[in-house]
Amino acid sequence: MSTWHEYIQRNASIPEWPYPINYGKVNEVVTDVLVIGGGVAGCQAAINAAKKGVKVAIAERGHAKRSGSGGAGVDHWHGAVTNPCSKVTPEMYTRACYDSMQGYTGGHVRYIITKESWDTLLDCEQMGIQIRDVNDEFKGADFRDEETKLMFAYDYENKHIIRVWGYDIKPKLYEEAKRVGVNIYNRMMVTSLLTEGGNQGARVVGATGVDTHTGEFYVFRSKATVIATGGAGRLSVFAPEITASGTMADMNSAGVGQAIGWNAGAEFVCTEASGPGGLVGFGYAPYSTANASNTYHGTPIVDADGKEVPWIDVFGRELKTVEDRFLPQEGQQFQLGIGIGISRTNQEFRLNDINPDLPERLRRGEFKLPLYADMTRLSEMERRCIWGMMVGNEGKTRIPIYDTYTKAGFDPDKDMMQAPVMPLEGYFNACYWAGGPNTPPTVRGMGGGGFLLDWDLKTNLEGLYAAAGGTIFGGGCHGESHTTGRYAGRHAAEYAKTAAEPVADSRQIEAEKTHSYSAVKQSKEGNGWKEINAAIARIMRDYCGRHKNELTLNLGLRLLNELKTTELASAYASNPHELGRLLECHALISVGELVIKASLERKASNSILDFHRLDYPEMDPPEWQKLLPIKQVDDKVEVRDLPLDFHLKPPYAPTYEENYQLHCGS
Amino acid sequence: MSDKVYMVPNPPTPNKAVEFNPDICSGCNLCVDVCPTDVMMPNPEKKKPPIVLYPEECWYCGGCVEECPRPGAITMLHPTQQRISMNWKRKDTGELFRLGMKNPPPPNTRPPSG
Numbered sequence A: 001m002s003t004w005h006e007y008i009q010r011n012a013s014i015p016e017w018p019y020p021i022n023y024g025k026v027n028e029v030v031t032d033v034l035v036i037g038g039g040v041a042g043c044q045a046a047i048n049a050a051k052k053g054v055k056v057a058i059a060e061r062g063h064a065k066r067s068g069s070g071g072a073g074v075d076h077w078h079g080a081v082t083n084p085c086s087k088v089t090p091e092m093y094t095r096a097c098y099d100s101m102q103g104y105t106g107g108h109v110r111y112i113i114t115k116e117s118w119d120t121l122l123d124c125e126q127m128g129i130q131i132r133d134v135n136d137e138f139k140g141a142d143f144r145d146e147e148t149k150l151m152f153a154y155d156y157e158n159k160h161i162i163r164v165w166g167y168d169i170k171p172k173l174y175e176e177a178k179r180v181g182v183n184i185y186n187r188m189m190v191t192s193l194l195t196e197g198g199n200q201g202a203r204v205v206g207a208t209g210v211d212t213h214t215g216e217f218y219v220f221r222s223k224a225t226v227i228a229t230g231g232a233g234r235l236s237v238f239a240p241e242i243t244a245s246g247t248m249a250d251m252n253s254a255g256v257g258q259a260i261g262w263n264a265g266a267e268f269v270c271t272e273a274s275g276p277g278g279l280v281g282f283g284y285a286p287y288s289t290a291n292a293s294n295t296y297h298g299t300p301i302v303d304a305d306g307k308e309v310p311w312i313d314v315f316g317r318e319l320k321t322v323e324d325r326f327l328p329q330e331g332q333q334f335q336l337g338i339g340i341g342i343s344r345t346n347q348e349f350r351l352n353d354i355n356p357d358l359p360e361r362l363r364r365g366e367f368k369l370p371l372y373a374d375m376t377r378l379s380e381m382e383r384r385c386i387w388g389m390m391v392g393n394e395g396k397t398r399i400p401i402y403d404t405y406t407k408a409g410f411d412p413d414k415d416m417m418q419a420p421v422m423p424l425e426g427y428f429n430a431c432y433w434a435g436g437p438n439t440p441p442t443v444r445g446m447g448g449g450g451f452l453l454d455w456d457l458k459t460n461l462e463g464l465y466a467a468a469g470g471t472i473f474g475g476g477c478h479g480e481s482h483t484t485g486r487y488a489g490r491h492a493a494e495y496a497k498t499a500a501e502p503v504a505d506s507r508q509i510e511a512e513k514t515h516s517y518s519a520v521k522q523s524k525e526g527n528g529w530k531e532i533n534a535a536i537a538r539i540m541r542d543y544c545g546r547h548k549n550e551l552t553l554n555l556g557l558r559l560l561n562e563l564k565t566t567e568l569a570s571a572y573a574s575n576p577h578e579l580g581r582l583l584e585c586h587a588l589i590s591v592g593e594l595v596i597k598a599s600l601e602r603k604a605s606n607s608i609l610d611f612h613r614l615d616y617p618e619m620d621p622p623e624w625q626k627l628l629p630i631k632q633v634d635d636k637v638e639v640r641d642l643p644l645d646f647h648l649k650p651p652y653a654p655t656y657e658e659n660y661q662l663h664c665g666s
Numbered sequence B: 001m002s003d004k005v006y007m008v009p010n011p012p013t014p015n016k017a018v019e020f021n022p023d024i025c026s027g028c029n030l031c032v033d034v035c036p037t038d039v040m041m042p043n044p045e046k047k048k049p050p051i052v053l054y055p056e057e058c059w060y061c062g063g064c065v066e067e068c069p070r071p072g073a074i075t076m077l078h079p080t081q082q083r084i085s086m087n088w089k090r091k092d093t094g095e096l097f098r099l100g101m102k103n104p105p106p107p108n109t110r111p112p113s114g
């Protein structure tokens, strides 16, 4: 027996909710540091705060042992430029990201990441995560350093991205958090930040949450708080019947951290930025099947007759050997790798790829569909590394791909994996499972905007820090999220050591409590959460899609507000799970408002932010090359201008290193 | 087992996401405890496999399978529309295979690195 339907058919009765329900019961948690979101960034924040001797709690939506985008594993760790083999410096890496994005990424966050990413990885090694080829399985391979036994990805010359055996990284982080005494509250849907006097813009003194198993209410009082809740995947795409939320992230990715920060008066930048989404889960092959990108970088792709498609460097020169695919070519400094939270990369840092004219060649009949990933053409070491090591450890691939395929008989020594068959445009790059331009243009995601942080990774609100990939401006991928978490946790703990006792406002708590349980008190005829979520995503797609103007944006705001006061206000939750999902819908509406309001403030189109204002069609006018930090004061929007390089301007020092030394603490 | 016919909603899409083997599963609910999105709920009958309640919220991370102390008790099932696109071809014979095919080839037993 497996499913609910089977249970009903067998037992002729509907099973009762399995956890004891106690709606409204109040639990108080008092702590020095509260971490909201126990993903990889949140766990690192908690561990490093606890190591400073303060009392730490994590409030996690799922279960911290396996939750979050990083919860399913990792195979390559970016930004570890201070490892003993690396030829890249923090300055070089930061500049490469900052220049590629023409300033629209947090240079300070990038610098912090590159200064500490390797140290953070060494911490992980201490926790029991394998980061070296200790068993000498790959002895002699060109991607391995014989002395340190480190193995590198993408750029074998500059050696700053490290291949890791990270399938169990999250369970290990979880064990470490418990070992250092972190109190973990799982199934906690955090609903709001508490501020001093209940005032927007005041010091953050804790948070409220609802347990989605029991329905109980939690009041966290904390001296310092770290937000690490990840991205907002369900904001403009919602298609759970197709696969998960329809985005890369899991269903818990609802932008709650951004929403509660926005409502508390925190400042954000670049939330008007968005980018094209992928077809992950849209009926195509699952994540990480036949392709030659990311984990599979360098894998030979052949056509139906076994003819291999050519690889080129970023200048269009054909690469002669498989080995060349992993090396920077003449005219390049080093290769940055992909998936690090920047949407464009300058030529001198980009990866080699399959020739983007492949769609044209397929059309001409030079190559025949379907295409296959032919790992048999790789050296034995590279094949075992890509399939056995990376696919065996990458997020969502150990069980879903490695285990599933091998049990079904797939053998990379003999078999070729078929790539999705799709309209030809999708073959313009080697990441076939994402579908490229075949993705409907309405499928978009947030594009790198988030909390605006200072050199301490603190927000503008006293007591509030943030970390992670999707949550902050300048954040990146897996390793980067660990690293910002580690840094923010340290700083939150230092602040908590001397901060005054947190005094929460009882009216704020009461109001939040009333709001939190509204959905269980509605008529049973009320809408369910999926209906509402789909409507929110529809509003965001239609009125704040790729093309927008003042009118569509204002209509979008109006409709979000409509939803809040009609269908969402009367929505009904029949159990604590549905309640949690409905509370996320409230958060999604707040994030939607933040995105639309930020979009209204940028009265110019911007190519880097992929931001297209029909009423301001001129692309990249120089007077608009700036950040527009946005926040709420008394529920009204307040915006200011900030230079792109604010992190190297007063009150900060003029160089990255000076600022880092002044702020890193120990 | 009841032979009655009930008014039930259509099976959700995907139908299952994970499947239990009741002969191996001990109903320990470790998978239920760690699932990030509460796809499964404990069975009201003790020692029985969990009930897959919210399969459409599954992220296919495989954490439940990794957590399981009894190999074979729980299997992750890609939705059929995904399995249908998980194809491969044996290079020297040209044979075609698919995840979920009728007469699958013998399993490749080589474990992953690490």
Ligand SMILES: Cc1cc2nc3c(=O)[nH]c(=O)nc-3n(C[C@H](O)[C@H](O)[C@H](O)COP(=O)(O)OP(=O)(O)OC[C@H]3O[C@@H](n4cnc5c(N)ncnc54)[C@H](O)[C@@H]3O)c2cc1C
Pocket (backbone or CB within 6 Å): A036, A037, A038, A039, A040, A041, A042, A059, A060, A061, A062, A067, A068, A069, A070, A071, A072, A073, A074, A075, A076, A077, A078, A188, A189, A190, A191, A228, A229, A230, A231, A248, A249, A252, A253, A254, A256, A257, A287, A339, A394, A395, A396, A467, A468, A469, A470, A471, A476, A477, A478, A479, A480, A481, A482
């Ligand atoms: C399939 C996949 C493979 C990847 N592979 C790699 C790779 O090989 N290398 C690489 O560098 N990067 C990789 N990434 C990216 C990387 O995993 C993410 O950048 C990283 O996990 C982000 O970490 P985070 O802690 O910011 O967010 P997450 O790991 O998503 O954690 C956020 C946490 O917050 C919790 N949360 C959300 N809302 C609430 C709430 N309301 N209350 C309480 N808690 C909440 C969530 O449950 C979650 O645990 C991959 C991502 C995916 C999806």
